[in-house]
Amino acid sequence: MKRRSMMAAALAGLAAGPAAAQGGRSVRLVVPAAPGGAIDIIGRLYAPRLAARTGQNWLVENRAGGNNTIGAAEVARSAPDGQTFLVNADIHLMGSRVTRGLAYDPMADFAPIGRVATAPLLIVGHPEASRARSLAELAAQMRRDPRHYTLSTSGAGSMAHLAAEGLKRRVGAAEAVVAHYRGTAPAINDVVAGNVALMVAPLLSAQPLVQAGRLRAFAVTSPTRSAAAPEVPTVDEAGLPGLHFTLWYAVWAPRGLPAVTAAATAQALREIGAEPEIARRLAEMGADPFTTDTLESFAAFLAEENVRNGRIADEAGIQPE
Structure with missing residues (x-):
């Protein structure tokens, strides 16, 4: 009951609008890729719906380059105050394995929120x-x-x-x-x-x-x-059982985001993903909504993916450049 009350309070605080807890600032949803791609399309699908649920203006900002690491680095540097989020694809986990001198840790420097789509x-x-x-x-x-x-x-x-x-x-x-x-x-x-x-x-x-x-x-x-x-x-x-590789898209925040805010955002993403219009729009781009992630399940998924990706990278001799 206490957890549900805290969640309700978090959503209510967000929904109170810019003049309330967030001090009048818009929320930045950083897309680390160019406009027009799958990540950008997903970000722009979700942003207005997040705005409707929180009473705030969610602005999509494209910060492309460096195998999606430039935008991710900007989010990693941001304050964990609920004003900045990252929407990215599975390549996020590979940042330090393909980019030399990466200024952040893809696992340790972000608060995982949840997957929104798979393809x-x-x-x-x-x-x-x-x-x-x-x-x-x-x-x-x-x-x-x-x-x-x-x-x-x-x-x-x-x-x-x-x-x-x-x-x-x-x-x-x-x-x-x-x-x-x-x-x-x-x-x-x-x-x-x-x-x-x-x-x-x-x-x-x-x-x-x-x-x-x-x-x-x-x-x-x-x-x-x-x-x-x-x-x-x-x-x-x-004839090749278990050779499973699926594209996925998800949302993160800077490390240190309060758990209540993270959980409230994850709940909002699940609710948006359940909308028929979202399913229709994602189907047009060959994807499906993902609506079952909790903070805990997404964190566990990331840990498993990170181990598997590391093993494949080591076997393939993938080195940062």
Whole structure:
């Protein structure tokens, strides 16, 4: 009862508006990526709804660059007063593993609030250069001739990068090359052109090319099939059980944010995620709302992901640059 009362008080304090507890200042929702991408779209979906729930003006601020580390560093430096939050993707955890001299610790310097959306990844290949029609055939071909199988990624440290590294090691093709591009579009275009054999790509980006016959889909790297591509088997069904890599998007605050404020914000995110309009808008970008995170469950998830990501990074020899 005491916890519920504190939560209610926190939400009421926020809802009282700028002239109350927050001293008239707007809340900054920092997006560490350029306008128009998935993180930015999600931030702009949630900001006005957070404003409606708190009575404050939530401003989306784009601070792009450095593999999403510039904006994250700004949030890490901010006061934990409920005026600054970060919306970022899974690459947040990889900051110190891909960026030399990072000024913050992705785990220790942030207060985790909760995930807001997830999205599947799709293992795709050029119809001819991939030399296979199924994931089992692809695995055999990769073992036989690993140097033929370059895998493109949208950037170092991305979930697609980790999935590519996980795939090549799982099938016994550690010598396969992983090539980093500046974004999903150039990475997938080189697969379509046949310059690169494979990619683990966001489903939304790859599925139209699969439907057009310009790419071949081998599996989704998630435990269940995607409603957006129900004909594509999961990695479990296709013969590589447990090779699960899912894009996810979440909200953090600076370390030291009061627990009551953090819990109230997490509750607001869950309520927003349950809105049908949010589900519809996320579906348009190949994602699903995530509405079950508590502070405790998100923190536990981050700890597990950080260990797994570290293991993959070590095995792949990923070094900060």
